[in-house]
Amino acid sequence: MQAVSHPASRQVFACPQLPLAVYREVEAHLRQVTGVQAGLLPQTSKTFEYRQSQVGGVWIEYPENLSAEARSRVEQILAYYGDRYGAWEPLEPER
Numbered sequence: 001m002q003a004v005s006h007p008a009s010r011q012v013f014a015c016p017q018l019p020l021a022v023y024r025e026v027e028a029h030l031r032q033v034t035g036v037q038a039g040l041l042p043q044t045s046k047t048f049e050y051r052q053s054q055v056g057g058v059w060i061e062y063p064e065n066l067s068a069e070a071r072s073r074v075e076q077i078l079a080y081y082g083d084r085y086g087a088w089e090p091l092e093p094e095r
Contacts (some may be wrong), residue, residue: 009064012041012091014057015082023084030060033070034050035059037061041091058090 023040030038041056060074070078082088 002010008061009066010059010061010093012057012093013056013061013078013088014041014091015085015088016053018085022081023058026058026077026081029095030058030074031072033062033077035062035066035070036074057076 020047024033027038027040028046030036038060040058043054043056062074
């Protein structure tokens, strides 16, 4: 019997004021949600700006059939950090 593969949904967000260490914390928290994968995007700016993040954003990927409870947990995690560091900005997903 083969495992059934479900198409994945991918979202990409950035929070320009979020420090690198906190991005790593967000990624770690998201990966604790069953069925969710997450990673960090590299910074694409050519110039260093002290007050800007050293990370380009965070990507989140999960199957279309992810449970409502897991989706809610992802939203709670993003809301927690968004409340403390500023609103998340949606970015175009890259494949």
